[in-house]
Amino acid sequence: MSRVPLPYNPKVLDLFRHPKNLGPMEDATVTAVAGNPACGDMITFYLKINEQEIIEKASFESYGCAANIATSSIVTEIIKGMSLEAAWKDVTWKKVTEAVGGLPTVKFHCGVLAVGALKRAIRKYYQNKGSSPIWLPQELTFEEKQALEEEELAKMLAKRLKLEAEK
Amino acid sequence: MVCLVENVRELLKAHEGITHEVYLDNENSSMVPKEVVDAMLPYYTQRAYGNPTLTHKPGWEAFEIIMESSQKIARFLGSKILEEINFTPGETEANNLALMGSAFTNKNRGKKIVISEIEPINVLHVTDLLQKFGFTTTKIPVDREGFLNLEKLKEAVDKETILVSVSTVNNEIGTIQPVKEALDIVKDKNPEVIFHTDASDAYGRIPLNVQDLKVDLATVSSYKILGPRGIGALYAREGVNVDKILEGQIGTQRLWPGVENTPLIVGFAKASELAFQDFEANVNHMRRLRDKLVDGIFEELSDVKLNGPKGDKRAPDNANISFLRCEGEALTIELSLKGVYVSSGSACSRRLLQPSHVLVAIGRKFSEAHGSILMKTTRYHTEEDITYVLEVLPNAVNRIRGIVGSTGVD
Numbered sequence: 001m002s003r004v005p006l007p008y009n010p011k012v013l014d015l016f017r018h019p020k021n022l023g024p025m026e027d028a029t030v031t032a033v034a035g036n037p038a039c040g041d042m043i044t045f046y047l048k049i050n051e052q053e054i055i056e057k058a059s060f061e062s063y064g065c066a067a068n069i070a071t072s073s074i075v076t077e078i079i080k081g082m083s084l085e086a087a088w089k090d091v092t093w094k095k096v097t098e099a100v101g102g103l104p105t106v107k108f109h110c111g112v113l114a115v116g117a118l119k120r121a122i123r124k125y126y127q128n129k130g131s132s133p134i135w136l137p138q139e140l141t142f143e144e145k146q147a148l149e150e151e152e153l154a155k156m157l158a159k160r161l162k163l164e165a166e167k
Numbered sequence: 168m169v170c171l172v173e174n175v176r177e178l179l180k181a182h183e184g185i186t187h188e189v190y191l192d193n194e195n196s197s198m199v200p201k202e203v204v205d206a207m208l209p210y211y212t213q214r215a216y217g218n219p220t221l222t223h224k225p226g227w228e229a230f231e232i233i234m235e236s237s238q239k240i241a242r243f244l245g246s247k248i249l250e251e252i253n254f255t256p257g258e259t260e261a262n263n264l265a266l267m268g269s270a271f272t273n274k275n276r277g278k279k280i281v282i283s284e285i286e287p288i289n290v291l292h293v294t295d296l297l298q299k300f301g302f303t304t305t306k307i308p309v310d311r312e313g314f315l316n317l318e319k320l321k322e323a324v325d326k327e328t329i330l331v332s333v334s335t336v337n338n339e340i341g342t343i344q345p346v347k348e349a350l351d352i353v354k355d356k357n358p359e360v361i362f363h364t365d366a367s368d369a370y371g372r373i374p375l376n377v378q379d380l381k382v383d384l385a386t387v388s389s390y391k392i393l394g395p396r397g398i399g400a401l402y403a404r405e406g407v408n409v410d411k412i413l414e415g416q417i418g419t420q421r422l423w424p425g426v427e428n429t430p431l432i433v434g435f436a437k438a439s440e441l442a443f444q445d446f447e448a449n450v451n452h453m454r455r456l457r458d459k460l461v462d463g464i465f466e467e468l469s470d471v472k473l474n475g476p477k478g479d480k481r482a483p484d485n486a487n488i489s490f491l492r493c494e495g496e497a498l499t500i501e502l503s504l505k506g507v508y509v510s511s512g513s514a515c516s517r518r519l520l521q522p523s524h525v526l527v528a529i530g531r532k533f534s535e536a537h538g539s540i541l542m543k544t545t546r547y548h549t550e551e552d553i554t555y556v557l558e559v560l561p562n563a564v565n566r567i568r569g570i571v572g573s574t575g576v577d
Contacts, residue, residue: 007171007172007174007175007178008174008178008500009174009177010174010177010178010181013177013178013181013500016497016500017181017504019570022569022570023569023572024572024573033574037533037534037537037575037576038532038533038534039533040494040495040496040513040522040533040534040537042574042575043574044572044573044574061570061571061572061573061574062570062571062574063492063494063571063574063575064494064497064575065494065496065497065513066496066497066500068494068497069497069570154533157521157533158533161527
């Protein structure tokens with residue numbers, strides 16, 4: 001049973017109780033998922049992007065703890081009205097963590113995953129479009145790598161358990 | 168740290184205005200009834216505050232009450248010999264003593280330890296530690312309800328085996344193990360094996376008699392029967408070859424050195440008395456309320472699973488339920504804000520992403536373990552308490568499921 005003490009700050013608690021921009025978006029331009037239910041940590045972002053490549057609106061769904069919900073919620077607020085370039089460059093996991101008033105150390109990965117999901121959405125937008133701006137690096141960013149690592153870890157654990165069960 | 172305390176104060180402030188509180192996290196700690204505290208208080212302030220090994224009145228008073236308390240707990244466990252009770256600072260210490268004490272004392276006979284794969288952390292981690300001293304551990308699998316595979320147990324025990332440890336009742340899913348059968352199988356293959364059982368979740372909840380079971384060592388814990396925290400005991404059958412694991416001033420307890428904590432021992436004995444007087448009525452009360460809770464949840468919500476067995480092979484106080492499409496840690500917070508206090512098998516607070524090993528061992532998917540909630544009823548809960556939980560819980564689950572949406576459906 002989980003027993004790490006988690007003294008969430010009032011901002012996280014408020015976002016947990018009253019999340020902003022919650023739920024799927026029917027007219028989303030792009031949707032991206034990060035994490036895995038096996039990790040108990042998964043986010044979906046829905047972004048509506050206009051022709052000037054400005055994020056008109058953003059929403060989320062979160063399968064995760066209070067920190068996961070709070071960081072996802074705050075990302076949708078931060079990026080609204082931002083250009084994709086600005087969202088890519090300015091929204092880092094550290095900024096997100098600051099924006100929710102800080103997180104317990106064991107919860108840092110929630111902010112990382114939220115930004116990983118955002119970056120995936122932006123990458124996916126350009127993939128769908130079939131073009132890539134100069135500022136978009138080929139190599140995965142830290143947050144995207146972390147999201148990938150978490151997903152791989154989940155797969156690995158699931159595989160290991162399956163093997164053990166078969167023994 | 169100051170900042171963290173501020174955060175906690177804010178979290179507590181968010182609970183203001185709660186009209187009803189129901190504490191169901193009796194796995195992890197418990198309230199202590201006033202009558203237990205009242206029984207303890209004079210031993211802090213008025214009498215028996217001396218060291219029970221010393222030659223003066225307050226010391227002899229302490230000696231007398233510690234022996235009386237040992238006698239009571241020995242009797243409730245089915246032992247006639249009070250010296251078989253060794254008070255320790257809790258279940259963790261008693262299990263450490265049982266495992267390390269047995270291993271180190273018997274290392275010349277062999278290096279093999281056998282446990283079930285759903286033993287509590289304070290057994291699992293001790294066997295990990297013992298590996299560093301050359302001991303090996305075989306973990307016996309369990310079935311989908313948590314019952315030990317007796318065939319595998321039989322295969323695992325041999326002449327090199329020195330210790331077998333199997334909980335009487337699993338602390339997370341309430342499975343009542345066939346301890347007697349397991350012990351017979353073990354002793355049949357190797358009569359020298361020391362058989363330990365963590366009986367912390369059995370004591371006061373199911374009939375338990377260490378003499379009938381013929382176990383060599385048994386752990387019991389005070390807070391799990393609503394006694395004070397910080398005290399437990401290891402029953403060690405007379406003549407069993409186990410030595411202490413800590414060194415210090417020799418006191419009245421053969422297997423645990425240091426100055427005895429007389430008021431806590433008194434509280435443990437008082438809590439035992441309360442649990443065992445009207446034992447049947449107490450147990451029936453827990454079971455009735457537990458059933459009402461579980462049945463109510465299944466009526467109100469879809470996509471829920473009971474973890475562990477049903478019927479008389481399940482401890483009467485234990486309810487462990489997985490809410491699919493719902494993350495457990497988020498649910499514990501949501502419920503706390505409504506005055507219902509529970510714990511979860513979710514891994515959300517750990518970077519290692521490992522949920523409850525017990526739920527994984529019985530074949531639950533990770534996502535099912537993450538959405539699990541553990542609740543334990545006591546004789547102090549009322550019908551109104553459970554009615555209140557059933558009012559609050561479906562809304563809480565539905566709100567968290569609303570945040571999850573279609574994300575996290577695997």
